[in-house]
Amino acid sequence: MGDLSTAATRDRIIDAAMELFSEHGYRGTSITRIEEAAGLSPGAGGIYHHFPSKEALLTAGVQRQLSRLAALRDIRRLFADLGDLHTELTLAARYVLAELDQEAQLLRLLASEARHGPRILTDAVVQVVDLTYREFAEWIIDRSGSVVSTQQADAIATIGLGALISARLLPNLLGTAHSKVDDHSIVETWVSALEHLLTTAKPNLSAGTDTHPCRGRLRSGDVLDGSRYEP
């Protein structure tokens, strides 16, 4: 039981630290404040019975969060091959927004400290952000039947994921910024845009006489039945 209590205290310290780190930054958070928030005696080095240093506490917090996210990653492939592009994109958008909410604390922390903190932070960026982009780009290529080029898929992934990330991260990061748009409008608009990008991609990027990338091969099937556009 002594060990259980220890583990609980350790978790409480990590909880408090991650919250404060993400809110005030690593250097803006003192050991004393963490102890206070964790219910320990402020100013006493109680933390050092659980972590050898402040940086080790940061590392442990990030690693714990990464472990939780890794568990979610396995669920990620649940929605795929539903057959209907519109439905898949809608689910994908909602899922990404929900995951961004869960990652909000970590992302705030990374935004402040990723460039100069310990290596675990840059690793976290790769695992959370970079991997998501790569997976989405690969999904785009697969979903298009390899019609879009790697470069096109990367561009679509950058635009698409970037839009959702900004929609969630900017207000969170900059304080209460720009007007609040409800999620339904965000998702609906995003799906419309992505649907367009995925169904009008050209097989390759060599510019013809038309400067628009709108003439290319269309994926038939579930979404584009040709009757939706009314010239």
Place this chain on the structure above:
Amino acid sequence: MGDLSTAATRDRIIDAAMELFSEHGYRGTSITRIEEAAGLSPGAGGIYHHFPSKEALLTAGVQRQLSRLAALRDIRRLFADLGDLHTELTLAARYVLAELDQEAQLLRLLASEARHGPRILTDAVVQVVDLTYREFAEWIIDRSGSVVSTQQADAIATIGLGALISARLLPNLLGTAHSKVDDHSIVETWVSALEHLLTTAKPNLSAGTDTHPCRGRLRSGDVLDGSRYEP
């Protein structure tokens, strides 16, 4: 001449401070390091002959940057009413990317300190980010001939600007993140998506039998001549 030298030193201090603040954060940057980077004697309080406190230095730096941006704001309305939506969007995308590059330092700083720094920082967020969103949303409404609703315009602005902001800000903010996509692909993809959103917006959002927002009224005119889509 003594005054000129003073002003030059003051500017050098601000240069060094803004660079270090944006890179290591406000609390992660010591007065000593700023003095060192500005060519003053490290550890001496040389800075305090130009600024009453560290926070006043931060404020002066942000204000100087905001002044420079305010000058650019007047040029912003140069590209409008070119008549061709595709061209306008392409110019808008390139302009936003270029401005994001110029604002990179300030945005890094705001991402780290906006939530708890002095009020000038939240003001900066409003002036730089919030105002841009509002202007873009208004431009969308005007450009569509008031066909899109305010809510739709906000959603399109959020998606559209968010995509560009993420494309530039994330690598900048998180260190070297996700694969580098060249600007041409970014702009081309973004223009295609925004063109679609602006030309297929429905007059209002009440859901009909079609769950897609793709059937709505089309703006004729310069862009959509009906021949670009090949059903």
Place this chain on the structure above:
DNA sequence: GTCTATATTATGATAGAC
């Protein structure tokens, strides 16, 4: 395991010589 007390260093800021 947690507290009291404290060592040690880093940092924001000031006084006074030149």
Place this chain on the structure above:
DNA sequence: GTCTATCATAATATAGAC
């Protein structure tokens, strides 16, 4: 206006009682 020297404070981390 800039430097040398220094103060005062806050923060990381440790030693030892209970």
